[in-house]
Amino acid sequence: MASQAVLKTVNLKTVCSACTLRELCLPIGLSKTEVEALEGLIYQRRTCRRGEHLYRAGLRFQSLYAIRSGFFKTYVIYEDGREQVTGFYMMGEIMGLDGISSDAHTCHAVALEDCEICEVPFDKLEELSRDLPSLQHHFHKMMSREIVRDHGVMLLLGSMKAEERLATFLLNLSQRFQARGYSPDTFHLRMTREEIGSYLGLKLETVSRIFSKFHEDGLVNVQNKFIELRNAAGLKRLIGEG
Amino acid sequence: MASQAVLKTVNLKTVCSACTLRELCLPIGLSKTEVEALEGLIYQRRTCRRGEHLYRAGLRFQSLYAIRSGFFKTYVIYEDGREQVTGFYMMGEIMGLDGISSDAHTCHAVALEDCEICEVPFDKLEELSRDLPSLQHHFHKMMSREIVRDHGVMLLLGSMKAEERLATFLLNLSQRFQARGYSPDTFHLRMTREEIGSYLGLKLETVSRIFSKFHEDGLVNVQNKFIELRNAAGLKRLIGEG
DNA sequence: CGCTATCTTGAGTAGCGTCAAGTCATGTGG
DNA sequence: CCACATGACTTGACGCTACTCAAGATAGCG
Numbered sequence: 001m002a003s004q005a006v007l008k009t010v011n012l013k014t015v016c017s018a019c020t021l022r023e024l025c026l027p028i029g030l031s032k033t034e035v036e037a038l039e040g041l042i043y044q045r046r047t048c049r050r051g052e053h054l055y056r057a058g059l060r061f062q063s064l065y066a067i068r069s070g071f072f073k074t075y076v077i078y079e080d081g082r083e084q085v086t087g088f089y090m091m092g093e094i095m096g097l098d099g100i101s102s103d104a105h106t107c108h109a110v111a112l113e114d115c116e117i118c119e120v121p122f123d124k125l126e127e128l129s130r131d132l133p134s135l136q137h138h139f140h141k142m143m144s145r146e147i148v149r150d151h152g153v154m155l156l157l158g159s160m161k162a163e164e165r166l167a168t169f170l171l172n173l174s175q176r177f178q179a180r181g182y183s184p185d186t187f188h189l190r191m192t193r194e195e196i197g198s199y200l201g202l203k204l205e206t207v208s209r210i211f212s213k214f215h216e217d218g219l220v221n222v223q224n225k226f227i228e229l230r231n232a233a234g235l236k237r238l239i240g241e242g
Numbered sequence: 243m244a245s246q247a248v249l250k251t252v253n254l255k256t257v258c259s260a261c262t263l264r265e266l267c268l269p270i271g272l273s274k275t276e277v278e279a280l281e282g283l284i285y286q287r288r289t290c291r292r293g294e295h296l297y298r299a300g301l302r303f304q305s306l307y308a309i310r311s312g313f314f315k316t317y318v319i320y321e322d323g324r325e326q327v328t329g330f331y332m333m334g335e336i337m338g339l340d341g342i343s344s345d346a347h348t349c350h351a352v353a354l355e356d357c358e359i360c361e362v363p364f365d366k367l368e369e370l371s372r373d374l375p376s377l378q379h380h381f382h383k384m385m386s387r388e389i390v391r392d393h394g395v396m397l398l399l400g401s402m403k404a405e406e407r408l409a410t411f412l413l414n415l416s417q418r419f420q421a422r423g424y425s426p427d428t429f430h431l432r433m434t435r436e437e438i439g440s441y442l443g444l445k446l447e448t449v450s451r452i453f454s455k456f457h458e459d460g461l462v463n464v465q466n467k468f469i470e471l472r473n474a475a476g477l478k479r480l481i482g483e484g
Numbered sequence: 485c486g487c488t489a490t491c492t493t494g495a496g497t498a499g500c501g502t503c504a505a506g507t508c509a510t511g512t513g514g
Numbered sequence: 515c516c517a518c519a520t521g522a523c524t525t526g527a528c529g530c531t532a533c534t535c536a537a538g539a540t541a542g543c544g
Contacts (some may be wrong), residue, residue: 013527060519096529192521192522192523193522193524194522195525204522204523205523208522208523208525209524209525210522211523211524212525224522224523
């Protein structure tokens, strides 16, 4: 508990230029002075405890949020109460891009574990990006990447079977952990079966059953939220045969 | 044929400031001089015949495309040949935003009828938007709107039943036609049942069956591609009861 | 007018959802 | 530190939705 508090303080002092995530986050490809300018506009670095909402649909949009550590889910709620998870976000990723369209957030963002985030006021970011073409361009790339990511989810939801969806999901997580320097084969799921199911358009029982089947087939070891990929090639093959 | 050619010439001469779509397209909210600056960077206005591809996945990304008239679909193809329609685009809408992320288009765009489009070189647009904050902001809104739209499709694909999906689809088309000054109750579908099905995560037979059911229930008149909404409220009610 | 693409409709089936019961993990208060 | 409550997960039985396969009708186009 004490060591955690210390860690938190250290991290919160870190600036973009010293952040290990700068190659994944907004500063990608910026020069030293450009990164310093970007640092200057970060409104505040703060923490978000597990279960806490970072923002809610309908609230006024003012800032984007870069995740320094931790794990979030975003979701939308339809009029009749239906809930759809629209994404899982981890360190180095930017949340809140959906809010620009109408000056209000259109989805909810909740922390799935204790998190640290950098709040970036959007008007300041637009202002700065007018002076820094490379920041401007990288910001456009990040928005575009979100669109491409969503197209991938549409493909998954629209034309994959349940097993293919879960295999795709696991391989995607694996690849993102690897890009952040973690093991691609061994990781903890931060979300429940129900949240996975919502994201993949499946019921939680189906997710559970398929985890069990993958386990039996020797593709993964599953112990609750602890996942070990035993045969990533097998998972990939599973997707290609639809 | 002759009258069509004349029409085409007239339209191609039109500039943004005189375009009836300026309230839906990039010039939204720009001043007169700003719109003129935007006009200056439009690379070319050209036509695209039915069945012709405007761009293909993998090709170098250079421009965005604003639709002046006509109808497009975009789709992605997975390694194994699976095809997923990711969107239908009509006049005033911008295509190609997905290409920014990697300097290459990530999906295919094909005209579903003869079209007229304005090609906007992206580097020029970034350049100009550095000088025109309102253009910059509106461009960001358009990208964000695309993300929000995709979230809506994810909700549809992830948690709606077949009938709800088709009802949502019809109401969405209706609303977009209305926003363009056309009848919200009477329109021609430009796409096949198979393309609708791909977009909605359904098979073409299912789409056909549900059209027939809607017809029997007095919700819509369906005569091939000609659609007449007879009871929009009924369609809306149908969605709310999932 | 005939060819082809598109659409409709039917019958049978597979895959995933629903409902239900029971197990396991987590955390809290006594 | 243990007992218990609560939420999360697993597994089974059954049912329904949407898919598959197939045949025939219709529309669009040369």
